[in-house]
Amino acid sequence: MIDEIQIENGLIKDVKEIKIAFYNFYRNLFTSEHATRNQEALERCLTLIPEKVPKSDAKALEQDITIDEIEDSIRSLANGKSPGLDGLPAEFYKQNIVWISMEQLTLYNDAFEQGSLGENINKGTGFIKGRYILENLITSWEALHWAKEDGQNSAMILDSSTIIDVNGDLSEPIPLKRSIRQECPIAPVLFVIAVDALFYILRSFALGSPVKGLTLPNHDDLINAQFVDETTLFLELPEENFDNVLDRSQLFCLPSRAKVASYKSIVLG
Structure with missing residues (x-):
């Protein structure tokens, strides 16, 4: 139970005011802002x-993803670790690198054309x-x-x-x-x-x-x-x-x- 919260204008202890403060905060947070x-x-x-970014690098970044890039990425995964939420270890991806690379290539190309990875692709890691x-x-x-x-x-x-x-x-x-x-x-x-x-x-x-x-x-x-x-x-x-x-x-x-x-x-x- 949250009894009080600190905002810019001071401390809030009233339950209804706390709820309103949370609502206003997240409403503003998720509202797109465009101004001149x-x-x-x-x-x-x-x-x-x-x-x-050099023009040569910029051009390379705009090229289509290739099978070689996907396979190199899979081979670089550290053994004994799971890169996703499904629990499958890196060894699984390396053992099945041929068909997984083909599936990923199709997925990425479709995502590039559609501008989205799709509703079912919503988890990943990145540091x-x-x-x-x-x-x-x-x-x-x-x-x-x-x-x-x-x-x-x-x-x-x-x-x-x-x-x-x-x-x-x-x-x-x-x-x-x-x-x-x-x-x-x-x-x-x-x-x-x-x-x-x-x-x-x-x-x-x-x-x-x-x-x-x-x-x-x-x-x-x-x-x-x-x-x-x-x-x-x-x-x-x-x-x-x-x-x-x-x-x-x-x-x-x-x-x-x-x-x-x-x-x-x-x-x-």
Whole structure:
């Protein structure tokens, strides 16, 4: 039983108000938003990203999927593990690689033409290889330690999100106008590409003086660390530096529809 919840305007304890707050949150979350200012902000963000996909690579990505690509993917699976929810191990796919590859090729080509994988294909896995949340924890710890050792006047801002399970009381139906299927395999990759824009926005000279971060022993600047949707910022303390971060974050939030949950963020220093 959820007795109370924290929202931007304060604490809610009334049961009916809690239900309304959940309904409004998810209704806004799953409502598609299109605005001219979002498109303008998107175009501006894109101009700040120096790295572009080479035309040769872009052309290769647009080619049809081949049997060889599918078979290479199956052979790369680690033995003793199950890549899907059906519990079938990688050895099963490797043993039956010929007919499975043919079936997958037909499935992918049909999906490309129809623009959908179909109603029955709604589960998958996808993570960034070699990335662990522990890396961000160690980075944060070491950065704060170094700032104190070096006498740097700095702060670290943490932005986190929380998933809350609602009580058994059902709300009115909420139409899904934007979302991704649970455990969509390509969603993490697309997210990493999109959130990378924040890295360049914080450091761009085209927007004026860039954000001032923590100076490391090798004289590099540490400004932000990212793990999925968790953002950690390492900043110098002058007020104008914080204002600069807020302005640049807003530029990123407009086209991406990301939001800074200020009431769930903390400052360490």
